[in-house]
Amino acid sequence: MSTEGRSFKKTAAAALICAVVVFLCLNRLLPDKKAEEARGDYFFLGTVVHISVYGQGKDFLSEELAGLEAEGKRLEKLFSANIPESDVRRASDGQGKWVEVSEETYALVKRAVDLSEDTDGAFDPALGRITKLWKIGSDGARVPEEEEIRAALRCCGCKDIELKEDDGAYFIKVTGGALIDLGGIAKGRVADIMVKKLADDGIKSALIDLGGNLAVTGERPGGGKWRLGIQTPERPRGEYFGTVSVSDCSVVTSGAYERYLEKDGVRWHHIFDPSTGRPTDSDFSSVTVIDRDSTKADALSTALFVMGRDGADGYLKEHKDIAAVFLLKGEKRVLVTEAARSVFTAADASLSVGDIGGAGK
């Protein structure tokens, strides 16, 4: 073969490579390839809700948003302790009687009781007497007398919740004056149900924010992991001290800075210690749990906050799979579990990062 022939082959190869490079560049640059977005802001579950869904077809995405909003509001009517006709309220009001509830409420209360046992009562879905007594974050919030707290505490704890399934119908019986309050787990459950709906409807990229409880479906619309910040306490909402990079996951934070009552210079926040009936005197400013299961992440963030540093360290040594980030109170120090190491990045250079729940039982 002549030299010219060989050089032509080379040129052809080079041309092909060039064409591929140009095609790839255009593919990234041209805007019409981008996924469309539909966004919604709502107020339900007693908080502010944002949902963003990505895909093709504005109408389809808007419909999906409306569907998620309707589903969220339907579930709130079942799970909320603040709505008189909710499953949860009817069960609590039915003291000593079996009350028929929806399968969804039954499943969530069952899960809540399991997680309460798993965390040795640090998470307690039967703390309604205490939350109702303090009313932190709503009208009529106050610091009750010690006597009132002691009386309310006697009516708390999962021993007072019984569950029964009978021929496809579901029942809950509450005794001993207890009140069910799913405030520390319901948002997680709603997020899980929304994520399932998104998957069923073929949405591949979405972000759900239920009052700071985040859940993401798939990857970011442009590809790659979602970058989610963790709120810096005492700063405007949206400022963060670190980020986690995840896909198909949920990230939930419990913090003492969110809802509180200030009286005579003392702050009384809304995360109660079920053993004292008072706002938890925790070592942490906030606890963030990263898990695919948002129901678990929601309950665990509360439980680990209540456990404090030693309690959480002990629990995590027995549960090595849990990814969690702890911000220590009054210090510029963050503790992360082994499972969270690979997803967490500190955004503030003055933060030091240590371990929790490491090494042996």
Next chain:
Amino acid sequence: MKRGDRIMALITGAGALMMAAGLLMRGPENTASARTAEIVVGGQVLHQIALNGRPREIRVETPEGFNIIKTDGRGAAVISADCPDGSCIRMGRITRPGTSAVCLPHRLLLRIRDKRGNGEVDSVTW
């Protein structure tokens, strides 16, 4: 120059041109960091105010009560409201894209956005 070389040069040149054109097309969207303050009531965006230096005060009447929002060249704040908890005012002045102040009783949300949306993260857990 051989014939093959000429083809090569042509293709490389064309490729470079197209890439440059692509970057130019994208340029303005990236460079303009125009920030806006957005006021949302009950899920509806009521106001989008460009943060361009001129201070403004906006009184928003919600079904539940009023909030007064002040914007300037760098940020925005709820400066007055008749809500029971006043937490929207306590949140103070917000400046960074992605930050917000919320008045739950009035279902009002004030937030800062830039062209990209929420700044450098997709969302923030709290």
